[in-house]
Amino acid sequence: xxxxxxxxxxxxxxxxxxxxxxxxxxxxxxxxxxxxxxxxxxxxxxxxxxxxxxxxxxxxxxxxxxxxxxxxxxxxxxxxxxxxxxxxxxxxxxxxxxxxxxxxxxxxxxxxxxxxxxxxxxxxxxxxxxxxxxxxxxxxxxxxxxxxxxxxxxxxxxxx
Amino acid sequence: xxxxxxxxxxxxxxxxxxxxxxxxxxxxxxxxxxxxxxxxxxxxxxxxxxxxxxxxxxxxxxxxxxxxxxxxxxxxxxxxxxxxxxxxxxxxxxxxxxxxxxxxxxxxxxxxxxxxxxxxxxxxxxxxxxxxxxxxxxxxxxxxxxxxxxxxxxxxxxxx
DNA sequence: CAGGATCCCTAAGGATACTG
DNA sequence: CAGTATCCTTAGGGATCCTG
Numbered sequence: 001x002x003x004x005x006x007x008x009x010x011x012x013x014x015x016x017x018x019x020x021x022x023x024x025x026x027x028x029x030x031x032x033x034x035x036x037x038x039x040x041x042x043x044x045x046x047x048x049x050x051x052x053x054x055x056x057x058x059x060x061x062x063x064x065x066x067x068x069x070x071x072x073x074x075x076x077x078x079x080x081x082x083x084x085x086x087x088x089x090x091x092x093x094x095x096x097x098x099x100x101x102x103x104x105x106x107x108x109x110x111x112x113x114x115x116x117x118x119x120x121x122x123x124x125x126x127x128x129x130x131x132x133x134x135x136x137x138x139x140x141x142x143x144x145x146x147x148x149x150x151x152x153x154x155x156x157x158x159x160x
Numbered sequence: 161x162x163x164x165x166x167x168x169x170x171x172x173x174x175x176x177x178x179x180x181x182x183x184x185x186x187x188x189x190x191x192x193x194x195x196x197x198x199x200x201x202x203x204x205x206x207x208x209x210x211x212x213x214x215x216x217x218x219x220x221x222x223x224x225x226x227x228x229x230x231x232x233x234x235x236x237x238x239x240x241x242x243x244x245x246x247x248x249x250x251x252x253x254x255x256x257x258x259x260x261x262x263x264x265x266x267x268x269x270x271x272x273x274x275x276x277x278x279x280x281x282x283x284x285x286x287x288x289x290x291x292x293x294x295x296x297x298x299x300x301x302x303x304x305x306x307x308x309x310x311x312x313x314x315x316x317x318x319x320x
Numbered sequence: 321c322a323g324g325a326t327c328c329c330t331a332a333g334g335a336t337a338c339t340g
Numbered sequence: 341c342a343g344t345a346t347c348c349t350t351a352g353g354g355a356t357c358c359t360g
Contacts, residue, residue, distance in 0.1 A: 002204025003258065004284070011203060014281050016216050021271025021280045022264055026195050028275060031352070032186035039182055043171060043312070044162025048322050056176050061353050063323060073274075086360085088321060096274050098163065101307050102295050103270055104182055106263040111181025114233075114256050115188065118315065121179045124164070125311040126299035133299045133310060135262050139286035145293050147261045151285040152203070155278065191332070208342050221333050223343060246340090248341060 006152030025103075028072055033057050033065050039104055041075065041097065046090040066091060074100065105135050166312025185263075188232055193217050193225050199264055201235065201257065206250040226251060234260065265295050 014020065029035070036055040045051055052062035069075045074097035078090045105124070112120030124133040137145040174180065189195070196215040205211055212222035229235045234257030238250045265284070272280030284293040297305040 003202040003253070003261065004204070005287075006282075006285075012214060015199075015203075015214055019281045020196070020199070021268045021276055022195055022199055023192060023271075024275040025267045025271035026192035028271075030190060030192050030195070032183060032190050033352080035182055035186050035190070036180070039175075039180070042163040043175075044164070054172060054175055057352095058354055058356095059323065060325085060355090064352080086321090089323090093163070098307065099273065100270055101163065102297070103263070103266040105297070106266040106295070107185045108181045110260055110263055111183075111185035111188075113259065115184040116181055120181045120315055121174050122166075122312055123315050124297075125166075125313050126301065126303055126305050127165075127309045127311050129299060129301050129303065130311075131300040131303075133297050133305050135266070135295050136298045137262070137265065137284075137293050138296045138298075139289060139293045140291040141286070141289050143286055143289060143291075145286050147258060149287045150293060151287050151290075152282055153285050155280055155283050193333080217332095218334055218336095219343065220335095220345085224332080246341095249343090 003147055004150055004152040029069070029074070029100075031065070033061060034069065035104065035107065037062070037065050037069065038074070038097065038100055041091065041093050042101060042104065046092060048089065048091070051091070069097070073097075102135060109135060163307055164310055164312045189229070189234070189260075191225070193221060194229065195264065195267065197222070197225055197229065198234070198257065198260055201251065201253050202261060202264065206252060208249065208251070211251070229257070233257075262295060269295060 018024070029038075033055055037051055040051055040054050045054060048062065048066070049059070051066065052059045055062065057065075066075065070077055070091075073094055075091045076094055078092050079087050080090050081087045108120065112123075125131065126133050137147070137150075139145050178184070189198075193215055197211055200211055200214050205214060208222065208226070209219070211226060212219045215222065217225075226235065230237055230251075233254055235251045236254055238252050239247050240250050241247045268280065272283075285291065286293050297307070297310075299305050
């Protein structure tokens, strides 16, 4: 009946003590506004006020969330100066931040299907062929894998 | 520079007013304990006390989170009775709940890479071939798509 | 534009005790 | 086992005002 089979027996040992990566990720940035700030970053937003306005939070909240994201390493502050203006800051995604993208896609995909009667306001298209893009599970051998075909295993220290 | 190109111009209109599916999803279940309860459900946990214990929250918190998940439709309460015992409740995933799985995988995958020096305590394997499983972006035409090859578009009402 | 400071409100969640 | 009830602490976040 469980979706996953595997190391269920000794699970209590690691799932309860903060080893779980889901827990770590949610602890680090499991707030709605952090996710929405990341969404804005993917859409190209770089300026402080734009983040605050487009996410729909106060500047105080935006400052707090952005600082956390910078401290965690998902974004960097980049000073810049327009001609005749004084120096300002831009926020840019790091590789660590860009790598969070699948999380946002997964959240959007689920919300599109289950919380929006029209299937969601926007979609992602493959630039080359124009077809809609979705997330899928794939194994290293190249097989498409469904949720029911998964085994759970402790990570083998072998290799990287 | 933005990861995504597309309907950026009129974005303010929909992203700020709660249309965004990421926002809806995070509003509905964007708490750490809700995600961890879902993780436990995938691992086969069905009993109230097991959820509370394995997620590491009090029974009060577990009751609150589980009730929300049931109300939202991700889980159902299922009465059962063991021989000689009185009726009890089990919590089971609905299709809506099972469909959240990619979100958990994405969160885990990111945490494994960026928040855990050993690459995460566990991994998912394809039951048939034993190879590790990861999430990937794919378009409807079958192409593997990278984050840089995405366009953003309003959903076309045409077709489904 | 890019914040910081202050005050207040609300939701999540721990601790503890009690019920069927 | 499956909860409910009460009390308390903390973090997120709104509102408002101020600074460089």
